[in-house]
Amino acid sequence: MxxxxxxxxxxxxxxxxxxxxxxxxxxxxxxxxxxxxxxxxxxxxxxxxxxxxxxxxxxxxxxxxxxxxxxxxxxxAENKIPHGKKLKSFSEDMSLRGMMPGSKICEKNIITNPSANMAAELRSEGNLLILKRLRLADLEPLAIETSMLPINRFPGIEDRDFQNESLYQILEDEYNIKIIKAQQKIEVGMPTPQESELLQINYTTPVFRLRQVTFDQNDTIIEIAHSVYRGDRYNIETEIYR
Amino acid sequence: MxxxxxxxxxxxxxxxxxxxxxxxxxxxxxxxxxxxxxxxxxxxxxxxxxxxxxxxxxxxxxxxxxxxxxxxxxxxAENKIPHGKKLKSFSEDMSLRGMMPGSKICEKNIITNPSANMAAELRSEGNLLILKRLRLADLEPLAIETSMLPINRFPGIEDRDFQNESLYQILEDEYNIKIIKAQQKIEVGMPTPQESELLQINYTTPVFRLRQVTFDQNDTIIEIAHSVYRGDRYNIETEIYR
DNA sequence: AAGTGGTCTAGACCACCGA
DNA sequence: CGGTGGTCTAGACCACTTC
Incomplete structure (x- = not known):
């Protein structure tokens, strides 16, 4: 044994x-x-x-x-990772909340000379794929998600249709990446005019701003994401230990 | 030195x-x-x-x-990353961020007949101590913290001066409580007029609303807290696992 | 009382960084 | 090269849980 x-x-x-x-x-x-x-x-x-x-x-x-x-x-441990400490993709998150996830591509670009302040942690990695998606829950806008990926680690990923595919699913299934953990910084703020238009909210509705750095099994950064969530339709539940 | x-x-x-x-x-x-x-x-x-x-x-x-x-x-560390993995009191949180914690009592009451919606999870426990404090960081208002405690579990706690004492410190040191975990729900919102006055912020500054339920080693609820944090001075960093 | 994790010691050698 | 953190040992006693 x-x-x-x-x-x-x-x-x-x-x-x-x-x-x-x-x-x-x-x-x-x-x-x-x-x-x-x-x-x-x-x-x-x-x-x-x-x-x-x-x-x-x-x-x-x-x-x-x-x-x-x-x-x-x-x-x-009974629950290896507490419910609120689990890293979920947008789709998984919505499904668990009993809502139907959806997606609309706003922007898909390859940046050949990433400027420092876009993704400081990734800037030495070469070209970046920028993927900006409007995220829907039960057909209504809920969030704007901007992902940045080091494209040389995932050749061919720029040709995918992200409309109906999960980014994490592609990384895990086809590029053999094991996503392990993510660090998040959560802020509150007011939406920019463009954001309030996309999210279909009034300019007085506050939003969550989530900055996330995602790591694989080698503690290598595989994604940097910046998300803007409608404050009137979203909340975060978490469990912390002393 | x-x-x-x-x-x-x-x-x-x-x-x-x-x-x-x-x-x-x-x-x-x-x-x-x-x-x-x-x-x-x-x-x-x-x-x-x-x-x-x-x-x-x-x-x-x-x-x-x-x-x-x-x-x-x-x-x-260059970027102080607080509020992450561990459950911390306000004082501990501020210290780790390199700021000086402070406190001003707004309200200290004993509720003899708690209404259901005040603290549903605690209402069967008898009388409640309500402690509402304005929390300062480097002498500036940062949060309003309202704690509710079952007073019969902590006899004499209503006589403490919470101005210069840490609530968690008292519970751990003098009532032999082991604080184990807390569940949090994080929302964003706009301050009420009273809140913006206390926090000294404009009515257009969004706030974090944190609802917390705190448990001891027996999975008994020992505190329910509702906090309102200034969105312009506070953020939350956390680490999540897949 | 027995067995567990919690704290602590006084060394040792290795791996990495910078001048 | 010298100085730093990284890994590791073979003990010791304390604090807590379980019986």
């Missing part, structure tokens, strides 16, 4: 242990709520010090994969 | 060091981009092992307060 599966490469021991634990969860050998062997036992099994075991476990706790209970044990 | 300021209480050493570093950032003795003393030096200065220093620094890196650069040094 918990045999030594360590590879002898140069990968740090604690990262190897992390991978072993994640694999066990993925294969169903460890289910939500299950206890892990005690830290001292893992240390002995994998022939590493307890400090190293703790480093592996600590990172998994930080990623909401495991939960520690002082005096009791370490457990597989 | 980096004298020993450790208190000899039972607070873990690494938490004391975290506080010392945060305080230095708050007081401006450390500015974004500044280098920290090397880990070995901090260990010697504060008479703790390097492992302990690393634990303190690691947590601050996780909270986006510090940045490590292998082979170079540890630096104060």
């Amino acid at each position: 918990w045999r030594n599966e360590m590879s002898s490469k140069k990968i740090p021991l604690y990262k190897q242990l992390k991978q072993i634990i994640i694999k066990k969860i993925e294969r169903g050998e460890l289910k939500p709520g299950d206890v892990l062997p005690p830290e001292r036992e893992l240390a002995e099994l994998f022939e590493m010090s307890r400090v190293t075991v703790r480093q592996a476990i600590s990172e998994l706790v930080n990623e909401y994969v495991l939960v520690r209970r002082h005096g009791s044990g370490t457990y597989v | 980096w004298r020993n300021e450790m208190s000899s209480k039972k607070i873990p050493l690494y938490k004391q060091l975290k506080q010392i570093i945060i305080k230095k950032i708050e007081r401006g003795e450390l500015k974004p981009g500044d280098v920290l003393p090397p880990e070995r030096e901090l260990a010697e200065l504060f008479e703790m092992s390097r492992v302990t220093v690393r634990q303190a620094i690691s947590e601050l890196v996780n909270e986006y307060v510090l940045v490590r650069r292998h082979g170079s040094g540890t630096y104060v």
Whole structure:
């Protein structure tokens, strides 16, 4: 069950242990709520010090994969990622809210010389695909979403029809990208005239401004997105831990 | 500059060091981009092992307060990214953003017959303490925070002076509550006349409306809060996983 | 009382950065 | 090259949960 599966490469021991634990969860050998062997036992099994075991476990706790209970044990988290902490595409988000997602392309461009302030984090990556879409929920405008992607990582993606296709679906299925996490900055503001026109709202209706940086399994940035959501039809629910 | 300021209480050493570093950032003795003393030096200065220093620094890196650069040094983060992974009180939130938190009581009441819509989830718990505070950052109004607490769970809490005390600190230290998680709903809106007056903003400045339900270790609700944040001075950063 | 995670030590060697 | 963070060890004692 918990045999030594360590590879002898140069990968740090604690990262190897992390991978072993994640694999066990993925294969169903460890289910939500299950206890892990005690830290001292893992240390002995994998022939590493307890400090190293703790480093592996600590990172998994930080990623909401495991939960520690002082005096009791370490457990597989019940809901690996809390509802409000899940990264969803617009389509997935709308479906979960019981609304029908829709899309209308506003702009699809290739920028050959990205200026710095457009996407600072991506500017060294070469050409950028700019994709600006009006997003609909139950046929009504809800958001304007502008995505920027490093086009040399996804050759041919500029020819896709994004009207009826999900961007994340394409990246995951056809370019073999594993989307892992995103950092978001949420601000409030008032719409510009162009935005209020597109969203069909009054200029007095406030909006959410979401800036998102999306990462793949190698912690490489694969997308930078800027979204504007109607404040009268959208809210954000999240769960945070102390 | 980096004298020993450790208190000899039972607070873990690494938490004391975290506080010392945060305080230095708050007081401006450390500015974004500044280098920290090397880990070995901090260990010697504060008479703790390097492992302990690393634990303190690691947590601050996780909270986006510090940045490590292998082979170079540890630096104060350039873009303060707060409100992210962890549940924080207003005071803690402000400190991590490098601002000085403040408070002004607007209202402190005991409601003996809570109406249903005030705090539906708490209404069966008996009397409620209503605490409405104007929250300041660097002496300027930033938010209005209205907290509702079941008073029979915290006898005597109505006599506290919340002007200079942290609500969470009191709950954790003196009532032995372990705050575990909170659910938040984030909306945008326009301020009411009373709110714009208190926050000293124009009626055209949008605001965040945060509704929060806070839970302890037994999944019991210990607080319901409604906060109104100035949209021109506040934003929310968060990390989500797929 | 036994077993768990939480904190802490005093070293060691490796990997990376900058002068 | 010297100095930095990155990884790792083999212990120790404390605090908490469970019985």
